[in-house]
Amino acid sequence: MKLNVPTLESLQAEGKKAAVVFWVGCAGSFDDRAKKITKAFVKILNHTETSFAVLGTEESCTGDPAKRAGNEFLFQMQALQNITTLDRYGVTKIVTTCPHCFNTLKNEYPELGGHYKVMHHTQFLKSLINEGSLKVEGGRYKGKRITFHDPCYLGRANNIFEAPRSLIKKLDAELVEMKSCKTKGLCCGAGGAQMFKDAEAGDKEINIERTEQALDTQPNIIAAACPFCTTMMTDGIKNKKQEHTVEIKDVAELIANANNL
Amino acid sequence: MGYLPNFIFLALLLIGGGLFTRNIFRIRRNILLGKKIVRNDKKSERWGYMFRVALGQSKMGAKPLAAFLHLIVYVGFILINIELFEIILDGLLGTHRIFAPLLGSFYEVLIGSFEILAFLVIVAVIVFWTRRNLVKIKRFWKSEMKGWPKRDADYILYFEIILMVLFLSMNATDLLLQQKGIAAYTQTADFPISQFLYPLFESLSVQSLILLERGFWWTHILGILVFLNYLYYSKHLHILLAFPNTYYSNLESDGKFEVDPHIKNEVLLMMNPDQVTSDSGSSPPDKFGASDVFDLKWIQLMNAYSCTECGRCTEVCPANQTGKKLSPRKIMMDTRDRLEEVGKNINVNKGVFQPDQKQLLNNYISPEELWACTSCNACVDACPIAIDPLSIIIDMRQYLVMEQSAAPQELNAMMGNIENNGAPWPFSNQDRLQWVDE
DSSP, rough: OOOOOBBBHHHHHTOOOOOOEEHHHHHHHOHHHHHHHHHHHHHHHHHHTTOOEEEEOOOOOOOOHHHHTTOOOHHHHHHHHHHHHHTTTOOOEESSSHHHHHHHHIIIIIGTTOOEEEHHHHHHHHHHHHHTSOOOOGGGGGEEEEEEEOOOOTTTTTTTOOOHHHHHHHHHHHHOOSSOGGGGGOOOTTTTTTTOOOOOOOOEEEEHHHHOOOOOOSSSSEEEEEHHHHHHHHHHHHHTTTTOOOEEEHHHHHHHHHHOO | TTHHEEEEEEEEHHHHHHHHHHHHHHHHHHTTSBBOOEEEEOHHHHHHIIIIIISSGGGGGSSHHHHHHHHHHHHHHHHHTTTHHHHHHHHHTOSSSSSSHHTTEEEEHHHHHHHHHHHHHHHHHHHHHHHHHSSGGGGSSGGGGGGGHHHHHHHHHHHHHHHHHHHHHHHEEEEEEETOOOTOOOOOOOOOOOOGGHHHHSOOOOOHHHHHHHHHHHHHHHHHHHHHHGGSSSSSHOOOOOHHHHSOOOOOOOOOOOOHHHHHHHHHHHHTTTTGGGGOOOOOOSSSOOOSSSGHHHHHHHHHHHHHOOHHHHHHHHHHTTTTOOOOTHHHHHHHHHHHHHHHHHHHTTTSSSOOOOOOOHHHHHHHHHHOOOOOHHHHHHOOOOOHHHHHHHHHHIIIIIIISSHHHHHHHHHHHHHHHSSSOOOOOGGGTTGOOO
């Protein structure tokens, strides 16, 4: 199925507007694993005939990894550049599959003049279900044991715990919680720009610790809602040689697969 | 003798209270060495948060047993100190149990409840000591807890036990003297706990009993004054600072990091040199980020003084859990240690800090610790009194990156990529939509 992904630029040329901008993010654009999440989400948007657009080549890093690494200059330059772009198109509503983009756009852009209604894709999918435009039945996930890994910047940082869980429950799956979950959720190890560097000396990698916690729940699937968490957990599962028994899936992928999209 | 005891008491009270007041002002002065940040907005929300978190101890519940024991000691501490009113009045006026005739049988209920609380406090403190020293709960035995921090924690427990035992012994000997009909000892009924201590003192003569009773009474009040002044040197300061610390805490969501207004001016100036208005006002700061306590905000310094080193932050830190050097608690302890060092420097140099070739970065906190943080906010969430170690870590990273270009090599590469092609990886921005056709 060919994906229908309009850009804001192309819509503007046709004199049209999009109801929401899908902020794809760098991982969602370039990382092979994360691209699958992007596509799954777009399939749902297409399926529900949601009016959306992407920035495409006009999108640039939100500046999150630069800010967490201590480069406030670079962060603010990225932010101001993005705000200029978004405001040029009169954007008011943004949805993103990346909790880091979500947090930065939602919490840190307003002080630099960027005021948008920002939603994480799990919130957005939940609203599509509530509106009735998206129907979800378990399908292949019916009865599966699924544990959900809370992304730090979705959960603890922004108190979004229920939206992803409510989606998993829609799959008629058995949601099992890890020993540290929700506000106590353990980081996957990628945040704070750690994704882009080797870890400091220690006796274990953080993603291995978190993968072990997830495997303790004996899941069929480990669900995540962040492209970086998905990568870290996928690496963890490989390290534990469980990649053939346990799947790592973003919630958007679960919903798309359940609907055979 | 005459009024001599009254004067001695007054003198002790003035010395104890005076030293304490001086120390409080020193702490205030040290905290205000920090940079400005507005934290007196949203007053009703702040009061509510303080009542819930500091007074109501709502965040302690994550560890139910510790929360229960802590609640006993906390309620005990506050209520038993009501008795201090009477002790101070008695000491100043030369009276004995001045409230007893005034309150009648309610007096016995009051002191009776204090005794029960005192007993519970002793039990709770013994359990605390056992958890710390025999069960050896891991968070109390991390590397930053060696030496003074370990001793400090034990001293506080010993102080509390001694004060409670003195209070009960004072009552026991008092009651025995009442039973012997000694005139100066106002008659009250037996108290619920101290009566079990009678066998220890029963066989003593009236003379020895009076000596002991007075001894307990004086040591008790002296102990309280010493403990009050011990706070200044101890992690136990949290009993006072937990309140302002929660009141002035960050009420925004944990994910929102401060957007530096000075840098905003600089960036705006760089991007639109003509458009920057003069009302942005402030000149560029002499330093970006933090390398020493002077560069931190005052609330971060108050955080450091408020920390009671319970280690809940370090226990949940993913870096610490996996054996890295980073410990959020150590970040707070180092900040306080450096701030106290700076404070002492100011004290001996007539109120002016003399450069000492030291700073918080490197002398206390190493870059290795700072770079191990995942900014996951687990430490911030775990703190029962809203201390924010993460903000200090980020401020110090800012110094390393923006002043020293001293980020790890891979992070420099990541930032170079963002600067050049708008993504943390070396992909061309023109390829951002390739996934559509793959």
